[in-house]
Amino acid sequence: MVNLPEESLIVIKNLRKSFNDDGGVLNNVSINIKEGDLVSIIGPSGCGKSTLLRCLNCLELIDSGYLRVGDVELKRDRPDQRPNEVMLDAAHKIRGEVGMVFQGYNNLFPHKTVLRNVTLAPMVVKKMSPDAAREVAMKQLKKVGLEEYANKYPSTLSGGESQRAAIARALAMNPKVMLYDEPTSALDPELVGEVLQVMKDLDSEGMTQIIVTHEMQFARDASDYIVFLDKGEIVEYDDGDVLFTQPRNPRTKEFLRHFTGMAVAC
Amino acid sequence: MIPLVLKRPASRLRRAVFLIAPLAVLLASVISPAGAATGDENNVIRWGGDSEGGFPFMFPNPKNHDELIGFEVDIVDEIARYLGKKTVYVNNAWDNLIPGLTRGLYDMAINGLEVTPEHEEAVNFSIPYYKTFLQLAVRKENLDISSLEDCRGKVVGTLKDSYAQMVLEELGDVDIRTYIVEANTYEDLQNGRLTAALFDSPIAIYSAGFNPEIKFIGPPIGEITYAIAVTKENSGLLRDINEALVHLRDTGRLREIYDTWNLWSPIMAAEFNDYSPRAVEMTRYNEWAETHRPEVALSARLERYAGFLPDFGMAAIVTMKVSITAMFIAISLGLGLAIARVFAPGWAAAAATAFIEFMRGTPVLIQLFFIFYGLPSIGVKLSPFWAGAVGLGLNYAAYEAEIYRSGLFAIPSTQWEAALALGMTRWQAMREVILPQAIRVVIPPITNDFISLLKDSSLVSIITMVDLTKAYGQLAAAYYDYFGPGIMVALIYLILGLPFVKFSRYAERRLAEQDKGGKRGHDNFYRMSARWRHTNLRSKES
Numbered sequence A: 001m002v003n004l005p006e007e008s009l010i011v012i013k014n015l016r017k018s019f020n021d022d023g024g025v026l027n028n029v030s031i032n033i034k035e036g037d038l039v040s041i042i043g044p045s046g047c048g049k050s051t052l053l054r055c056l057n058c059l060e061l062i063d064s065g066y067l068r069v070g071d072v073e074l075k076r077d078r079p080d081q082r083p084n085e086v087m088l089d090a091a092h093k094i095r096g097e098v099g100m101v102f103q104g105y106n107n108l109f110p111h112k113t114v115l116r117n118v119t120l121a122p123m124v125v126k127k128m129s130p131d132a133a134r135e136v137a138m139k140q141l142k143k144v145g146l147e148e149y150a151n152k153y154p155s156t157l158s159g160g161e162s163q164r165a166a167i168a169r170a171l172a173m174n175p176k177v178m179l180y181d182e183p184t185s186a187l188d189p190e191l192v193g194e195v196l197q198v199m200k201d202l203d204s205e206g207m208t209q210i211i212v213t214h215e216m217q218f219a220r221d222a223s224d225y226i227v228f229l230d231k232g233e234i235v236e237y238d239d240g241d242v243l244f245t246q247p248r249n250p251r252t253k254e255f256l257r258h259f260t261g262m263a264v265a266c
Numbered sequence B: 001m002i003p004l005v006l007k008r009p010a011s012r013l014r015r016a017v018f019l020i021a022p023l024a025v026l027l028a029s030v031i032s033p034a035g036a037a038t039g040d041e042n043n044v045i046r047w048g049g050d051s052e053g054g055f056p057f058m059f060p061n062p063k064n065h066d067e068l069i070g071f072e073v074d075i076v077d078e079i080a081r082y083l084g085k086k087t088v089y090v091n092n093a094w095d096n097l098i099p100g101l102t103r104g105l106y107d108m109a110i111n112g113l114e115v116t117p118e119h120e121e122a123v124n125f126s127i128p129y130y131k132t133f134l135q136l137a138v139r140k141e142n143l144d145i146s147s148l149e150d151c152r153g154k155v156v157g158t159l160k161d162s163y164a165q166m167v168l169e170e171l172g173d174v175d176i177r178t179y180i181v182e183a184n185t186y187e188d189l190q191n192g193r194l195t196a197a198l199f200d201s202p203i204a205i206y207s208a209g210f211n212p213e214i215k216f217i218g219p220p221i222g223e224i225t226y227a228i229a230v231t232k233e234n235s236g237l238l239r240d241i242n243e244a245l246v247h248l249r250d251t252g253r254l255r256e257i258y259d260t261w262n263l264w265s266p267i268m269a270a271e272f273n274d275y276s277p278r279a280v281e282m283t284r285y286n287e288w289a290e291t292h293r294p295e296v297a298l299s300a301r302l303e304r305y306a307g308f309l310p311d312f313g314m315a316a317i318v319t320m321k322v323s324i325t326a327m328f329i330a331i332s333l334g335l336g337l338a339i340a341r342v343f344a345p346g347w348a349a350a351a352a353t354a355f356i357e358f359m360r361g362t363p364v365l366i367q368l369f370f371i372f373y374g375l376p377s378i379g380v381k382l383s384p385f386w387a388g389a390v391g392l393g394l395n396y397a398a399y400e401a402e403i404y405r406s407g408l409f410a411i412p413s414t415q416w417e418a419a420l421a422l423g424m425t426r427w428q429a430m431r432e433v434i435l436p437q438a439i440r441v442v443i444p445p446i447t448n449d450f451i452s453l454l455k456d457s458s459l460v461s462i463i464t465m466v467d468l469t470k471a472y473g474q475l476a477a478a479y480y481d482y483f484g485p486g487i488m489v490a491l492i493y494l495i496l497g498l499p500f501v502k503f504s505r506y507a508e509r510r511l512a513e514q515d516k517g518g519k520r521g522h523d524n525f526y527r528m529s530a531r532w533r534h535t536n537l538r539s540k541e542s
Helices: A049-056 A085-097 A114-124 A130-143 A159-171 A189-204 A216-222 A240-245 A250-257 B012-030 B071-083 B094-103 B117-122 B163-171 B182-190 B201-208 B235-250 B253-260 B266-272 B283-291 B298-343 B346-361 B364-378 B384-410 B413-421 B426-463 B468-479 B484-515 B519-541
Strands: A008-017 A026-034 A038-042 A064-069 A072-076 A098-101 A177-181 A208-212 A225-230 A233-239 B044-049 B059-061 B064-069 B086-091 B123-125 B130-139 B155-159 B175-179 B196-200 B214-226 B229-231
Touching (some): A049 A064, A049 A177, A085 A098, A114 A159, A130 A159, A159 A177, A225 A240, A225 A250, B044 B094, B064 B298, B071 B086, B130 B163, B130 B182, B182 B196, B182 B201, B196 B201, B214 B266, B235 B253, B468 B484
Parallel strands (some): A038 A208
Antiparallel strands (some): A225 A233, B130 B196, B130 B214
16 A cells, blocks of 8 residues: 555554445455545445545444544454444544535534534534634634634525535544545535635645545545545555556546546536 | 112213213222321311302302302301311312312312212211202293103203203103203203203202292102211211211201201201291392392493403413423423433333323323322322322323424434534534424424413313313302303413414524525425415416
């Protein structure tokens, strides 16, 4: 693999996850990600991209394998091993280290203003004072260009604004890594750019980011590395330009052929 | 004489709970003597009756609703005076007088209680204080009917499920019309819908004795005996009461009471072996007849209704207190049940489900009886207020729990994920994200339930509380007027529920403004539904 485990922020080893008994969604996935990298995960529908992301922030508990985010380790030997306190505690800690932005833009809390959406977790989870949380929140909202929208309700926001607010909400928890699950796939084409721009800005600040995406152009331009996932396995993991221009695996070639000449897909 | 089999239910509203009376008696007889009456002090005698029991037994004084009058009240006062004790009145629904006695709510019960085998299994009876019979009544111009036998082939009205009805059925070949309110029976007799009416003599006298259009006819029919009930354990009090009754009879004091109430009869003369002429005026009866002549002017009526307002006001406060306390219990407990059912480990979820199904699946009336009359046998004695509030609260908690559950399921799972992904624990996500949204969903159905509870709270009248419904029964019985007070009480119930309806509308609108992008969302929905109705109409036309 590209990175050595010792210098990596995120280490995944032999990860398996399935939802039924009939075959795995993720089979023996291993990957290391360095701090500050922007990694795009691409692959056909149903290849396990989203599941990998959800395993990474422990919304789904892995069946077996090893997972490390920063200093927090989670290990499960066999699928039939009951989740114990140590595992659940680790899963909760990992969720605290990882920020996540979801596919649809309906994941903001509709009963709270944009500002309260952002301050909620710092106040509830980190027990920040309202003033401190507000300060953090306004800083993050400014970063995504939404300081004017602080007192609006999510229902009045466009899809792009919603996704930027969701990014600010995740950033307010000061995560070590940001995960995005197809953050622009539900957006109108003209709104995609503003969201991608925020991710590029974060990259230049040194934020570690993992993005499941169909935006091939963005993946190629902005990513430090691209992972091509197919049928629950990592087929290729390489530098963006290398993977796009000289794919080694025939499955990668086949997949990329669909996107030739397309700036915006899906 | 016709043997007495059915008990003689003395008043109209007694019929409403007729079916559950056997259950209450059963409960009372099964219950251990844990609740046996104990006169707290030697100089106080607590006695139970039903102020709704009606005239002339006991009823609110038309001139002062706070005062209870009636020939039975006079008898109790005389007994207490003879024994040198003070009286404390405890009101209870007539059907529950005996269970209330065994529960220890009062030392003795008196209110047209008959000596029947079922009653005698649960309690002891004093010597009879009154005997009466059935009285036949016809229009004054009727000359065809002079006895019960003449009623064959005629239309005769009587009280539903009463001894009189049974007598008429035994006679055979009578077109029997049964009534809940005796006043209606005599009205129908007067206007010709009925040929005759058969009622207990005291009720006949007090319903129609002053009506010049109606006459009483024929010899006494049947025999009905009333006595005072005390618990089996309290033989000392029974001895005292019997001694007092003998004394009152022998000194002529009882006779005086019956004379003032116009209740002396040949049967009583035989019973007391006293054939002397009347010694005192029937003052009490005359007062009654004075206020109950049918032709009361409208202005006098309205004035009388205005006089009801303080009574209804007090009763409305009782209704509100019980309802709000019960709703508070229902809302909090229901939330716990819903959360347990959805999120708790298997055994707790199963327990919550069992509780919900049990509470929903059994009548709240039975639950109230059980809590008030049943629980004392295991040492849990609740006051009427708390028994009512807890009973209604537990019952409604089951319904609230199911409303909350549907509210919780209405929140998309992505909201859970978003909250958990921010590092919240499940409980934090629940408290901060899911519940606040779920509550919005459930406000309309919960308001609905509160209004339903407001009306169900009338059930507390069966456990001795005087709420709106009970107050209605009392005043209507006292004045012989179910029309005006009925409208008043209905309006009061409506008004009591209105603030909650308003609050619900307000909350719904406010929340819609937040969730759906201003009033737009709310209004959009109505516009869309209007369009849908419109298309439907059009498709019908084409």
